[in-house]
Amino acid sequence: MVAVLARAVTFALVGVDAMQVTVEADIHPGLPAFTIVGLPDAAVQESRERVRAALVNSGFEFPLRRITVNLAPADTRKAGPGFDLALAAALLVASGQLVGDPLSAYALSGELGLDGSVRPVRGALAMADACARAGLRGLVVPAACAGEASLLGALDVVGVGTLRAMADFLAGGERPAHDEVDPAALLASAPDGALDLGQVRGHRALKRALEIAAAGGHNLLMVGPPGSGKSMAARRLPTIMPPLTVAEALEVTRVHSAAGLLGAGPLVTRRPFRAPHHTVSSAGLVGGGPVPSPGEASLAQHGVLFLDELAEFARPALEALRQPLEEGSIRITRSQRSVTFPARFMLVGATNPCPCGHLGDERRHCSCPDSSLRRYRAKLSGPLLDRIDMIVRVASPSRDELMAGPGAPESAAVGARVAAARARQSERLAGTGARCNAELGPAQVRLLCKLDPAARAALYAAHDRLRLSVRGHDRALRVARTLADLDGRDTITRGDVAQAVAYREHHASELLGSVV
Amino acid sequence: MRACDPCLRRGALLGMLGPWIARALGQHRRLPAVLGLDDDALVAAVCGRKRAEVDAELARFDAAGMRRKAAAAGLATVCPHAEAFPAPLRHGPDAVAALWLLGDPSRLHALNEEQSVAVVGARRPSAYGLETARALCRDLAAAGVPVVSGMALGIDSAAHEGALEGGGLTVAVLAGAADLAYPRSRAGLHRRIAATGLVMSELPPGARPFRWSFPARNRIMAGLGAMTIVVEGTLNSGSLITAGFAQDLGRDLGAVPGHVTSVLAAGPNALIAEGAQVVRSVADVLDALYGAGSGPLPAPRQAALDARLAALLEAVERGTGSPDALASDSQAMADVVAGLTELELLGLVRRDAGGNYVRCA
Numbered sequence: 001m002v003a004v005l006a007r008a009v010t011f012a013l014v015g016v017d018a019m020q021v022t023v024e025a026d027i028h029p030g031l032p033a034f035t036i037v038g039l040p041d042a043a044v045q046e047s048r049e050r051v052r053a054a055l056v057n058s059g060f061e062f063p064l065r066r067i068t069v070n071l072a073p074a075d076t077r078k079a080g081p082g083f084d085l086a087l088a089a090a091l092l093v094a095s096g097q098l099v100g101d102p103l104s105a106y107a108l109s110g111e112l113g114l115d116g117s118v119r120p121v122r123g124a125l126a127m128a129d130a131c132a133r134a135g136l137r138g139l140v141v142p143a144a145c146a147g148e149a150s151l152l153g154a155l156d157v158v159g160v161g162t163l164r165a166m167a168d169f170l171a172g173g174e175r176p177a178h179d180e181v182d183p184a185a186l187l188a189s190a191p192d193g194a195l196d197l198g199q200v201r202g203h204r205a206l207k208r209a210l211e212i213a214a215a216g217g218h219n220l221l222m223v224g225p226p227g228s229g230k231s232m233a234a235r236r237l238p239t240i241m242p243p244l245t246v247a248e249a250l251e252v253t254r255v256h257s258a259a260g261l262l263g264a265g266p267l268v269t270r271r272p273f274r275a276p277h278h279t280v281s282s283a284g285l286v287g288g289g290p291v292p293s294p295g296e297a298s299l300a301q302h303g304v305l306f307l308d309e310l311a312e313f314a315r316p317a318l319e320a321l322r323q324p325l326e327e328g329s330i331r332i333t334r335s336q337r338s339v340t341f342p343a344r345f346m347l348v349g350a351t352n353p354c355p356c357g358h359l360g361d362e363r364r365h366c367s368c369p370d371s372s373l374r375r376y377r378a379k380l381s382g383p384l385l386d387r388i389d390m391i392v393r394v395a396s397p398s399r400d401e402l403m404a405g406p407g408a409p410e411s412a413a414v415g416a417r418v419a420a421a422r423a424r425q426s427e428r429l430a431g432t433g434a435r436c437n438a439e440l441g442p443a444q445v446r447l448l449c450k451l452d453p454a455a456r457a458a459l460y461a462a463h464d465r466l467r468l469s470v471r472g473h474d475r476a477l478r479v480a481r482t483l484a485d486l487d488g489r490d491t492i493t494r495g496d497v498a499q500a501v502a503y504r505e506h507h508a509s510e511l512l513g514s515v516v
Numbered sequence: 517m518r519a520c521d522p523c524l525r526r527g528a529l530l531g532m533l534g535p536w537i538a539r540a541l542g543q544h545r546r547l548p549a550v551l552g553l554d555d556d557a558l559v560a561a562v563c564g565r566k567r568a569e570v571d572a573e574l575a576r577f578d579a580a581g582m583r584r585k586a587a588a589a590g591l592a593t594v595c596p597h598a599e600a601f602p603a604p605l606r607h608g609p610d611a612v613a614a615l616w617l618l619g620d621p622s623r624l625h626a627l628n629e630e631q632s633v634a635v636v637g638a639r640r641p642s643a644y645g646l647e648t649a650r651a652l653c654r655d656l657a658a659a660g661v662p663v664v665s666g667m668a669l670g671i672d673s674a675a676h677e678g679a680l681e682g683g684g685l686t687v688a689v690l691a692g693a694a695d696l697a698y699p700r701s702r703a704g705l706h707r708r709i710a711a712t713g714l715v716m717s718e719l720p721p722g723a724r725p726f727r728w729s730f731p732a733r734n735r736i737m738a739g740l741g742a743m744t745i746v747v748e749g750t751l752n753s754g755s756l757i758t759a760g761f762a763q764d765l766g767r768d769l770g771a772v773p774g775h776v777t778s779v780l781a782a783g784p785n786a787l788i789a790e791g792a793q794v795v796r797s798v799a800d801v802l803d804a805l806y807g808a809g810s811g812p813l814p815a816p817r818q819a820a821l822d823a824r825l826a827a828l829l830e831a832v833e834r835g836t837g838s839p840d841a842l843a844s845d846s847q848a849m850a851d852v853v854a855g856l857t858e859l860e861l862l863g864l865v866r867r868d869a870g871g872n873y874v875r876c877a
Binding site: 202203204205207208211223224225353359360361362363364365366370392393394395397414417458461462465466483487494495496498499501502 | 639640839840849861
């Protein structure tokens with residue numbers, strides 16, 4: 001038998017994008033050997049054993065000759081088990097067990113089990129996207145990923161459960177069937193979750209603040225004693241945000257798929273709510289690793305990133321959030337390449353008023369030493385607070401409120417008001433690059449948040465009497481703009497400004513309970 | 517005006533022994549008893565084996581050098597042998613030997629001519645406590661009553677601020693040296709008090725405060741005040757120590773009542789239960805000091821508010837200060853939040869650390 005060369009196209013996941021990789025298999029007479037070159041990592045090296053066993057256990061012959069596999073481009077590091085399927089296909093063609101030219105039209109991606117089964121891979125949606133853009137006709141993926149890969153529509157997606165099924169299809173045999181998916185229909189039929197704003201008893205002021213925050217996309221900080229219901233309320237924030245659009249859902253799905261976190265369905269249909277623990281590392285928060293994978297901030301794309309006990313997070317982790325908060329994306333640079341992850345989320349923080357949590361509580365005395373109070377406050381100030389438009393105090397609910405039965409559902413009604421306010425914003429902001437009031441830059445704030453004299457006077461008074469800072473001024477304007485949008489008005493009134501000022505950052509001395 | 521050598525030496529000795537005085541305190545020997553010991557006995561009680569060293573250092577004491585040091589720090593000294601020394605501090609076994617003063621020492625005369633009031637309270641008070649202390653002291657100062665306090669965070673600072681606002685004399689008694697602002701975050705207040713009032717201490721210039729010097733300072737505050745008023749404090753707070761000193765000295769005791777459920781009000785409420793004068797406003801204090809009806813009553817603040825704001829203000833005055841309790845739905849909440857901010861802008865309400873609104877006094 002003469003030496004034969006075969007090529008198969010597959011994809012490597014780089015961040016949330018897929019990079020085309022060509023698997024070249026060369027079979028040469030000689031002592032049996034199996035070498036993979038082209039900067040493979042350990043998982044790719046182990047691919048040899050999986051492919052060998054899968055081929056044999058699927059009834060194929062494993063060529064006992066000198067096999068060289070190259071993963072091109074050869075200068076980029078390849079990681080993970082997703083190349084198995086393409087490798088096996090290339091070997092089948094090179095060894096003459098699969099005839100014709102089946103690998104020119106279809107790309108392949110999948111992990112093989114020793115028994116020849118095909119296991120799901122991460123990033124099927126990104127691969128389908130890259131595959132369509134590369135002009136290939138179709139993509140062969142694990143059956144479990146077929147739904148996800150066919151979300152984009154433009155591609156012939158073939159889901160295979162076993163190596164044998166793949167070979168049969170490529171040999172011109174039966175095309176394995178899978179359900180057609182339509183992202184719009186999936187979104188429309190997504191069941192409502194069990195969460196509703198009405199389940200939060202009392203806390204009318206907090207709910208109002210959540211409504212405003214959702215309407216303008218404003219980042220929010222809740223300050224209140226432990227057990228006052230901050231995180232319960234935050235978890236219900238996604239239920240009042242507008243439903244995901246198809247484009248948004250696809251972006252979210254792409255990130256979750258790249259992280260291997262896609263649940264049962266092919267599409268993420270609800271806005272993500274991510275609540276990392278305060279011990280999270282900065283890599284865990286914004287993404288990282290030798291092969292960069294998305295962090296919590298990216299997983300919260302188009303949803304909510306909830307940081308409970310904000311002051312307890314490590315400072316480097318909080319600092320790392322600066323870039324996503326400003327740019328809506330995270331760039332991770334490695335020596336070889338840099339990867340950009342999307343990270344456009346609403347930041348919701350929760351914190352106790354002081355380390356012991358009882359500052360300002362009528363019934364308990366705060367026992368924190370002044371020095372630790374100052375340190376605690378210092379943690380909450382600075383660049384992160386710059387990006388938080390609203391700060392709301394949360395008090396413990398009263399006994400009566402706790403004893404009252406569950407409230408009527410509210411999320412639908414609030415969500416409708418929020419959606420209307422968002423619609424007004426996208427109309428006004430069309431072409432500006434910003435999508436909601438929270439994203440207005442300093443220049444846009446001055447341009448788009450015009451005040452009448454009475455409203456201006458209120459802002460001046462807040463500046464003088466309440467020591468509103470310059471950045472507090474801009475934040476109040478953005479929130480006031482949202483309040484007018486919620487009310488369906490173009491003009492910002494004095495009432496809007498007065499409300500917005502109530503959500504300002506309080507002076508450290510005010511929180512410390514001292515007068516000067 | 518300057519302190520005589522032996523008094524100055526005693527003051528210097530306290531500074532020298534500062535770090536170890538706590539050793540002489542025990543179950544049977546309270547602070548006044550220790551401070552009441554004469555120099556030799558004090559050294560003996562505090563120093564133990566190091567006594568010879570301290571005695572030697574004391575023998576080398578240079579009064580002129582100490583005066584130069586005080587002058588360099590901008591401090592004047594006064595001792596009981598001077599006429600200007602505050603009369604209320606002359607008596608008792610633990611009477612103050614020497615006071616270091618920051619500010620114009622001639623202001624001491626006012627303390628002998630007028631009855632002063634000491635106002636003390638929690639370092640981390642509620643907004644209600646802060647507002648009450650500030651307004652009370654503003655009105656006391658405006659009525660010509662010197663206000664004595666300790667420049668601590670919270671109520672003490674509010675008391676000084678109020679007195680400065682009212683344009684009257686205010687005296688800060690520090691636990692450390694008078695030339696050092698303690699706590700350091702009150703450096704600005706320290707400067708302003710020294711400019712129009714007095715900062716005093718029984719410790720020599722440069723001395724940091726010691727654990728024992730806080731209650732020792734409290735005894736001076738209680739001594740200076742014809743009446744000591746506790747605004748807020750828990751049951752075992754330093755404010756109640758001051759109140760205890762005032763009681764021991766036979767001075768009047770006043771307390772600003774608070775919510776019975778509030779831990780911060782537990783101290784003053786307990787004092788009231790034991791017979792302290794209820795202090796609701798400056799009128800109660802003036803009545804107690806000068807006899808009923810003799811004090812000038814400040815006119816109630818008048819503000820023209822629209823009906824909506826007036827109703828909100830009334831609700832806050834009734835103690836319903838949380839937005840949650842004031843609005844039943846989202847739309848009403850918008851009006852309530854906006855209205856409360858308007859009241860805040862007018863200076864009629866303020867928000868406390870828990871996010872509730874209280875009436876500004």
